[in-house]
Amino acid sequence: MLATLLSTLLHFQSVSTSLPDSSYVIVQEIKFTGNRRTKEFIIRRELDFREGDTLATATLMDRLERNRRKVFNTNLFVTAETKVNVLQSPDSTTLAQIEFDLREQWYILGFPVFQLADRNFNEWWTERNRDLSRTIYGVNLRHYNVRGRAEQLKINLEFGFAQYYDLSYYIPYIDKKQKIGVTLGVSYNTTKNLPYRTNHDKLVYLRSDELLRDRFYTNIIFRRRNHYYDFQTLELRYASNVVADTIAALNPNYFLESRTRQKYFLASYGYTYDFRDKAQYPLRGFVFGALLNRYGLLPGDDINLTDLTVGFARYKPLGGKWYYGAVAEGKTSYPQLQPYLQTRGLGYLSDLVRGYELFTIDGQHYFYLKNTFRYQLLDKKIFLKPLRKIRQFNTIPLEIYPNAFIDAGQSWNQYRGYYNSVLRINFFWVMA
Incomplete structure (x- = not known):
């Protein structure tokens, strides 16, 4: 499927300013861009830090990398990039502004279904006299982000020689x-x-x-x-x-x-x-x-x-x-x-x-x-x-x-x- 293919091919990048000499930074702001449909709380659920948290400078980039991977593994985004901007406050406190730049998947997908019930085309053409009643047709529908809450709706409808009906709804x-x-x-x-x-x-x-x-x-x-x-x-x-x-x-x-x-x-x-x-x-x-x-x-x-x-x-x-x-x-x-x-x-x-x-x-x-x-x-x-x-x-x-x-x-x-x-x-x- 296109959504799965794009997720599979994802490649991460991170951008950072030079880290300060201080041993820690305080998270001043966490910003998300590109999540036009996805609710922010769905993304924040993946993060192990919040505004106001103190993060060690020595492990800051590794920690951002781990969090970026978790955001990607929601399968809601095609690409995910992280940027961090470090600055000094008037009282000399080292602050970090962290941004997640996201590109959302195309969440609604539909796939037509048409296949022969017989073992192969030659068998259907020669031995089954090209009988169209021995075909299977239908549609597979997927919505991977209903209401922007990572809820998934899956519908399979197949008719003809064999029938298959499947409906599922996932609420994370x-x-x-x-x-x-x-x-x-x-x-x-x-x-x-x-x-x-x-x-x-x-x-x-x-x-x-x-x-x-x-x-x-x-x-x-x-x-x-x-x-x-x-x-x-x-x-x-x-x-x-x-x-x-x-x-x-x-x-x-x-x-x-x-x-x-x-x-x-x-x-x-x-x-x-x-x-x-x-x-x-x-x-x-x-x-x-x-x-x-x-x-x-x-x-x-x-x-x-x-x-x-x-x-x-x-x-x-x-x-x-x-x-x-x-x-x-x-x-x-x-x-x-x-x-x-x-x-x-x-x-x-x-x-x-x-x-x-x-x-x-x-x-x-x-x-x-x-x-x-x-x-x-x-x-x-x-x-x-x-x-x-x-x-x-x-x-x-x-x-x-x-x-x-x-x-x-x-x-x-x-x-x-x-x-x-x-x-x-x-x-x-x-x-x-």
């Missing part, structure tokens, strides 16, 4: 202390193209003119931010999944015991400590996260499953234009016998060993380690003169980082034989 702060936020969501989707099992570590799909699965869930997520870098989340969700009889016959373990329906309540707790310079493409810092899920809260729920995922990532410069990043993550879940739908090992989303993207190695437990070496090939800003009056688009910060990686991982599955799994250990893979 609902209390006066600006620590607790909430997200409300509801989703419904159907599909006629469904992976119903894994064979030799690859998903096996069934395609049909009839609905194979419909899924509904509604949830509420509470998010607590005690300090500047740590986050806690508590999610409560109700989910209902229904599959066709054909799916239950082909894989009786899809929901276990050849069931065609699965309904349950989920409670999830997550903790994250994020001290990275840029969340989208970090080069410095670290992040730690843990997520505990409990599927099945009531006696009548159709699932009884608990899983825990723990991850840690570290990023550091190696000198010159070289950077290194390491990501480690592990998951464990119980009991061993689980519905196929919830048995997720390596190969899903970002939980994979690079080089094995074509495989899904299911398992109740997994661990992987990713090592990445990056080289800064390009770092510049491009100013678009024809768009000079549109601050959201007239500057494109561009950074290019070729990279090489070394990954390893392992998945453990107590029922490997049922799905003819042949991969259990993924060895190192290197790519330049």
